[in-house]
Amino acid sequence: MTSDALLFDYLLRLADSDLILAQHLGEWIGHGPVLEEDIALTNVGLDLLGQARLWFGYAGEVEARFASRGRSEDELAFLRDASAYRNLLLAEQPNGNYAQTIARQFYFDVWHQLLLAQLAHSRDARVAEIAAKGWKEVRYHVERSAAWVIRLGDGTGESHAKIQSAIDDLWMYTGEMFEADATERTLIAEGIACDAPALAAAWHEQVGAVLEQATLITPALAWMQSGGRRGVHTEHLGHLLAEMQSLQRAYPGVRW
Amino acid sequence: MSVGDRVLEPTLDAIWEMLAAIPDPEIPVISIVELGIVRNVAREGGDVVVTVTPTYSGCPATEMIAADIRRTLTEAGVQHCRMETQLSPAWTTDWIVPAARERLRNYGIVPPGERATTRTIDISGLRKREVEIVACPRCGSTRTQELSRFGSTPCKAQYRCEDCREPFDYFKPH
Numbered sequence: 001m002t003s004d005a006l007l008f009d010y011l012l013r014l015a016d017s018d019l020i021l022a023q024h025l026g027e028w029i030g031h032g033p034v035l036e037e038d039i040a041l042t043n044v045g046l047d048l049l050g051q052a053r054l055w056f057g058y059a060g061e062v063e064a065r066f067a068s069r070g071r072s073e074d075e076l077a078f079l080r081d082a083s084a085y086r087n088l089l090l091a092e093q094p095n096g097n098y099a100q101t102i103a104r105q106f107y108f109d110v111w112h113q114l115l116l117a118q119l120a121h122s123r124d125a126r127v128a129e130i131a132a133k134g135w136k137e138v139r140y141h142v143e144r145s146a147a148w149v150i151r152l153g154d155g156t157g158e159s160h161a162k163i164q165s166a167i168d169d170l171w172m173y174t175g176e177m178f179e180a181d182a183t184e185r186t187l188i189a190e191g192i193a194c195d196a197p198a199l200a201a202a203w204h205e206q207v208g209a210v211l212e213q214a215t216l217i218t219p220a221l222a223w224m225q226s227g228g229r230r231g232v233h234t235e236h237l238g239h240l241l242a243e244m245q246s247l248q249r250a251y252p253g254v255r256w
Numbered sequence: 257m258s259v260g261d262r263v264l265e266p267t268l269d270a271i272w273e274m275l276a277a278i279p280d281p282e283i284p285v286i287s288i289v290e291l292g293i294v295r296n297v298a299r300e301g302g303d304v305v306v307t308v309t310p311t312y313s314g315c316p317a318t319e320m321i322a323a324d325i326r327r328t329l330t331e332a333g334v335q336h337c338r339m340e341t342q343l344s345p346a347w348t349t350d351w352i353v354p355a356a357r358e359r360l361r362n363y364g365i366v367p368p369g370e371r372a373t374t375r376t377i378d379i380s381g382l383r384k385r386e387v388e389i390v391a392c393p394r395c396g397s398t399r400t401q402e403l404s405r406f407g408s409t410p411c412k413a414q415y416r417c418e419d420c421r422e423p424f425d426y427f428k429p430h
Contacts, residue, residue, distance in 0.1 A: 036414060047312060047410060050310070050312060050314020125344075128344075129343040129346075132345075133346040136346055140405050140406070
């Protein structure tokens with residue numbers, strides 16, 4: 001693959017995780033446990049959707065350099081099947097109860113902040129500026145999700161049990177965040193991609209500190225699921241895409 | 257305005273003035289220029305190029321702002337205008353002009369970075385945390401409480417005043 005093709009694939013990974021998580025957060029509209037949380041969830045989703053659009057926009061430009069044409073952000077979002085999606089498995093896990101939504105968000109937010117801080121120094125100027133902009137937004141995401149982990153963990157017996165079980169259940173999807181395949185290793189060597197394996201120590205430290213404060217037990221290292229970057233997904237992604245893409249699939253190119 | 261068959265387009269200064277009259281769609285008491293999102297106005301060939309930076313990546317007002325700019329310039333006789341988006345340097349609330357801050361407060365939004373004081377709260381047993389206290393824009397009380405880091409727009413947080421009991425927004429420093 002040319003380096004543009006590698007970069008295109010990498011940009012899809014960044015865009016897809018943002019988009020899929022944003023879509024899940026959007027599912028909470030009108031269903032949040034309190035009005036403020038309903039608004040907060042969708043605000044976070046909106047930030048992620050905006051970041052996804054910036055990544056998709058750049059991905060389309062990069063695609064045009066090596067393919068006959070570059071796809072638009074809508075084509076990339078609405079006309080790819082699950083096996084062409086490159087998002088983290090964590091991002092596609094269902095909303096579940098509120099503790100599960102918070103645990104998923106907390107794991108993602110801590111990683112996302114570390115990732116964007118590194119990408120802000122990418123040698124690819126576009127990657128660097130999109131990351132620097134997103135990083136400022138993600139600071140608020142981390143504060144909020146960490147505060148909720150503490151509030152639920154150090155709350156009632158029931159909230160403690162629910163968040164501990166969510167923290168345990170989603171743990172196996174966190175290993176993938178620190179993997180680097182051949183695509184990423186090439187781009188890391190070129191100073192373009194983030195060295196994801198190098199984020200693991202800081203992530204474990206930050207997550208561990210919040211879990212301790214929340215009186216929760218950090219799960220032990222265990223078997224980690226993997227596959228999102230290769231297009232091998234859990235069953236949840238197909239359902240999400242079926243809903244998200246139905247309009248464009250039924251009425252291609254429809255606008256309002 | 258036209259002289260013979262030559263159409264006179266507004267000067268760049270005049271365009272800046274027109275842009276300074278376009279209100280932010282979500283916070284109409286301040287203009288898009290005062291908000292600091294218009295980064296440049298230039299003439300390139302026959303085009304007027306307006307460079308805008310988004311406040312937040314996903315701010316839904318971005319497209320409406322672009323449409324407002326386009327309509328204003330077209331009505332003023334600009335034949336060809338082009339919008340460009342600039343992401344770097346990333347927008348910061350430091351770019352909001354001082355004159356707009358008082359108008360924000362009168363509108364019920366505490367301007368960014370304006371902390372009345374700090375207070376130590378007990379969050380978990382023996383652990384304590386310093387929190388920023390934002391004064392109520394209506395009654396000035398510092399007995400206020402953050403309800404959520406996220407408000408009616410991505411750039412604001414929601415607060416409540418314990419004295420006058422009114423909810424209000426705080427423009428988050430960004």
